[in-house]
Amino acid sequence: MTVASDVKTCTAGLKHAEAVFSKMALLSSDPDAQQLFHESMLTIHEVIEQMNKRIFELENEEPQYEGF
Amino acid sequence: MAQWLEVMLRSVSFLLILFIITKIIGKRQISQLSFFEYIAGITIGSIAAEVSMARDRPILDAFVAIIVWGLVPLLAGYIALKSKSFRGIVEGNGAVFIKDGKIFEENLKKEKYTIDEMLSLLRKKGIFSVQDVEYAILEQDGSLNTLLKKDKRPLTRSDLQLMPINEKEPHTIIMDGRLLVDALSKSGKTKEWLNEELEVAGVTIENVFLGQVNSYGELYVDLYDDQLQPAAPQERPLLLANLKKFAADMEAFALSTDCQETKKMYEKNAADINKVIQQAKPYLLN
Structure with missing residues (x-):
């Protein structure tokens, strides 16, 4: 059984990574780099959605972890 | 008119003429003189010097001479721009010194280069062994350009x-603690962005001797005070390290869960993050 707080910490970190990719996509001057950063951001975003779903499940399964 | 005044007037006027002529002839003159331009340059210089000192010479003569010496190379340059064969005559062609790792002795002789001079030119390029050279050519301006063997x-x-x-x-x-507005707009960044970056680095613009923004929109600053260490941009390598950690986390989650479906989800996430790492790695390493 994974501990919900670990999953939440990891998801928060991923959100930060998404934000950094998004920022770099905006600030880079090379079009190739811009596109690559943008695609990376989208992939990370999908992963975050999966994780959010999992967090929702975990909170329902184990109400004692809610809000951690 | 007083003598010194006349000398001064002549000097100033010829200085102006020379300035205009050099502007017309263009930048090429300075960096790569062809033999023709070299001669013309010296002659124009001596005419100007001669006439500004010798007051008995009529100033008009000097004008005409300078204009001829200035215009003819200009004209020659223009024709050379259009015609390849004329260019060969005026500016000369490069001479091949080494081909397939073999030295062409006849070309060395033709260009009046000794073997020592050629070796010295090679050494300037960091080449000490002739057998490493695939091709070497002496350019018209006297520099030796080399192509090393592929390996x-x-x-x-x-x-x-x-x-x-x-x-x-x-x-x-x-530069020098001052913002270059043109360069800032050319880099596509705004003043607000710069203020934010400077704040992150913990400096004010007055303390910055040189500030450069790189391809990733990161600001590098060099401060007047060399004792101070401004925070260097670390975001990209940090992001790479974090991504690696997240991929490892996902794998750990996948191992510790019993539910098959969840396991699969974690494994897919790990694979996705690893793919992002693979793609973005060249851009994230410093």
């Missing part, structure tokens, strides 16, 4: 079959 050339990304990656030139946006 002696520095390793490039394409040798390693790595993904092609491109970086744009950095822009210098702060």
Whole structure:
């Protein structure tokens, strides 16, 4: 059984990574780099959605972890 | 008119004429003189010097002479621009010194170069062994350009079959503690962005001797006070490290869960993050 707080910490970190990719996509001057950063951001975003779903499940399964 | 006044007037007027002529002839003059331009340059200089000192010479003569000496190379340059054969005559052609690793002695002789001079030119390029050279050519301006044999050339990304990656030139946006507004707008950044970056680095613009923004929109600053260490941009390597950690986390989650479906989800996430790492790695390493 994974501990919900670990999953939440990891998801928060991923959100930060998404934000950094998004920022770099905006600030880079090379079009190739811009596109690559943008695609990376989208992939990370999908992963975050999966994780959010999992967090929702975990909170329902184990109400004692809610809000951690 | 007083003598000194006349000398001064003549000097100033010829200085102006020379300035205009050099502007017309263009930048090429300075960096790569052809033999023709070299002669013309010296002659124009001596005419100007002669006439500004010798007051008995009529100033009009000097004007005419300078204009002829200035115009003819200009005209020659223009024709050379259009015609390849004329260019060969006026500016000369390069001479091949080494081909397939063999020295062409006749060409050395023709260009009046000794073997020592050629070796010295090679050494200037960091080449000490002639057998490493595939091709060497003496350019019209007297410099030797070399092509090393393929296996002696520095390793490039394409040798390693790595993904092609491109970086744009950095822009210098702060000099001597002053913001260069033109350069800032050319780099596509705003003043607000700069203020934020400077705040992150913990400096004010007055303390910055030089500030450059790179291809990734990161600001590098050099401060007047060399004892101070401004915070260097660390975001990209940090992001790479974090991504690696997240991929490892996902794998750990996948191992510790019993539910097959969840396991699969975690494994897919790990694979996705690893793919992002693979793609973005060349851009994230410093």
